Amino acid sequence: MDTSTRSDPGAGTRDGGDPYTATRPGTGRDPAARREDGATESTPADAAAVDDPDAELERAVSFVRETVSAADADGVVINMSGGLDSTVAAAIAVEALGSDRVYGLILPCNKIGAHHARDAEGLAEALGIDHDTVHLQPLLAQFGSVAPDRFGLHDEPTLVGNATARLRMTLAYLAANATGRLVCGTTNRSERLLGYLTKHGDGAADLLPLGHLYKTEVRALAETLEVPGFVLEKPPTAGLLAGQRDADDLGADYDVVDSVLRLAVDEGVEAGTVAARLGLDRETVDDLLERHRATEHKRTPPPMPDRGGSA
Ligand SMILES: Nc1ncnc2c1ncn2[C@@H]1O[C@H](COP(=O)(O)OP(=O)(O)OC[C@H]2O[C@@H]([n+]3cccc(C(=O)O)c3)[C@H](O)[C@@H]2O)[C@@H](O)[C@H]1O
Numbered sequence: 001m002d003t004s005t006r007s008d009p010g011a012g013t014r015d016g017g018d019p020y021t022a023t024r025p026g027t028g029r030d031p032a033a034r035r036e037d038g039a040t041e042s043t044p045a046d047a048a049a050v051d052d053p054d055a056e057l058e059r060a061v062s063f064v065r066e067t068v069s070a071a072d073a074d075g076v077v078i079n080m081s082g083g084l085d086s087t088v089a090a091a092i093a094v095e096a097l098g099s100d101r102v103y104g105l106i107l108p109c110n111k112i113g114a115h116h117a118r119d120a121e122g123l124a125e126a127l128g129i130d131h132d133t134v135h136l137q138p139l140l141a142q143f144g145s146v147a148p149d150r151f152g153l154h155d156e157p158t159l160v161g162n163a164t165a166r167l168r169m170t171l172a173y174l175a176a177n178a179t180g181r182l183v184c185g186t187t188n189r190s191e192r193l194l195g196y197l198t199k200h201g202d203g204a205a206d207l208l209p210l211g212h213l214y215k216t217e218v219r220a221l222a223e224t225l226e227v228p229g230f231v232l233e234k235p236p237t238a239g240l241l242a243g244q245r246d247a248d249d250l251g252a253d254y255d256v257v258d259s260v261l262r263l264a265v266d267e268g269v270e271a272g273t274v275a276a277r278l279g280l281d282r283e284t285v286d287d288l289l290e291r292h293r294a295t296e297h298k299r300t301p302p303p304m305p306d307r308g309g310s311a
C-alpha cells in the first residue's frame with residue numbers, strides 16, 4: 001500500500017501529546033506476580049505474534065472475495081476513520097476486489113474527527129477508491145431535538161458516541177442498498193470479545209474480515225500491507241473525545257488485553273492463573289473478563305421465546 005502522503009502530519013497525536021509516553025496509562029502489569037505453577041511467565045508481547053502474516057492476509061483477502069461473490073454483490077462500502085482497523089479492512093478489500101469495487105465513507109462528527117478525516121481521505125486516495133466525506137454534525141443536531149427533556153445528548157459522551165456510530169452504520173447501509181454492495185465492518189476479535197463496540201453501530205456489518213484477529217494481529221497485518229507509519233502510530237481511540245484512548249477505557253493496552261483473552265477465552269485458563277502467568281494484577285484480568293461476560297448479548301442474536309419443543 002503506497003500511502004506515504006499524508007494531509008496533516010500532526011493529526012495522529014495532537015489531541016493528546018505524545019501518545020506513547022505521557023498519556024498512556026499503566027499496563028496493569030504487576031511485577032510482583034509470579035506463575036503459581038512455577039512455569040516460565042509469558043509476556044503480553046507474545047500476543048502480537050501472527051505465525052504467517054502473508055498466509056493470514058491471503059485468508060482475509062479470499063474471505064472478502066468469496067463473501068462478496070456468494071452474495072452476488074457489486075463490491076463493498078467501508079466507513080473509514082483514518083485509524084488502523086478501517087485502513088487495514090479497506091486495503092484487504094482492495095486486494096480482494098480491486099479498487100473500483102470498494103467505496104469509502106468518511107464521516108467526521110467533530111473537530112477532532114476533522115483531522116483524522118483528512119488522513120482517511122489521503123488513505124482512500126492512495127488506495128485509489130471512490131470516497132465521500134459527510135460531516136455528521138447537522139444530522140446529529142437533529143437527534144438532540146428528539147424528546148430533549150428525556151434524552152438530552154449534551155454532556156453524555158456514551159450516548160453521543162453510540163448515536164454517532166449508529167448514524168455511520170445507517171449511512172453505510174444507505175450506500176450499500178443504493179449501489180448493490182455489502183457493508184464491510186472493521187471490528188476485530190479484541191473488540192468483539194470485550195463488546196467494545198456499539199451494538200448495531202460499528203458492530204453491524206455484512207462481513208467482518210478482521211473479526212477473527214486480535215488487535216495486535218491486525219497491527220501485524222498492517223505491517224505486511226505496508227500501511228503507512230502514521231496510521232500504526234496512532235494510539236487506538238474511538239475518536240469521540242479529545243485525548244480518549246481505548247487503553248484508558250479498557251484499563252490496559254491491547255498487548256495485555258489480547259494476552260488475557262487468548263488465555264482466558266481461547267484456552268479456558270482460570271483468571272488467577274492468567275494473572276500469575278502474565279504478571280498482571282488480578283483486578284485487571286477480572287475487569288476484562290467481566291466486560292467479556294457482560295457483553296455476551298452483543299455477540300449473539302436477540303433472544304426470543306422458544307416454540308415449546310419444535311425448532
Ligand atoms: N443483557 C442484555 N441483553 C440484551 N441487550 C442488552 C443487554 N444489556 C444491554 N443491552 C442493550 O445494549 C445496549 C448497550 O450497548 P451499546 O449501545 O453498544 O452501548 P455500550 O456498550 O454502553 O457502549 C458502547 C461501548 O463501546 C465503545 N466503543 C464504541 C464504538 C467504537 C469503539 C471503538 O473504539 O472501536 C468503542 C464505547 O466507548 C462504549 O464503551 C443497551 O442500551 C441495551 O439496549
Ligand SMILES: Nc1ncnc2c1ncn2[C@@H]1O[C@H](COP(=O)(O)OP(=O)(O)OP(=O)(O)O)[C@@H](O)[C@H]1O
Nearest residue numbers: 079080081083084085086106107108186202237238
Ligand atoms: N470519522 C469516521 N468516519 C467514518 N467511519 C468512522 C469514523 N470514525 C469511526 N468510524 C468507523 O467506526 C469504526 C470503529 O471506530 P474506531 O475509531 O474504533 O476504529 P479505527 O479508527 O478503525 O481503529 P482504531 O481502533 O485503531 O482507532 C471504524 O473502523 C470505522 O469503520
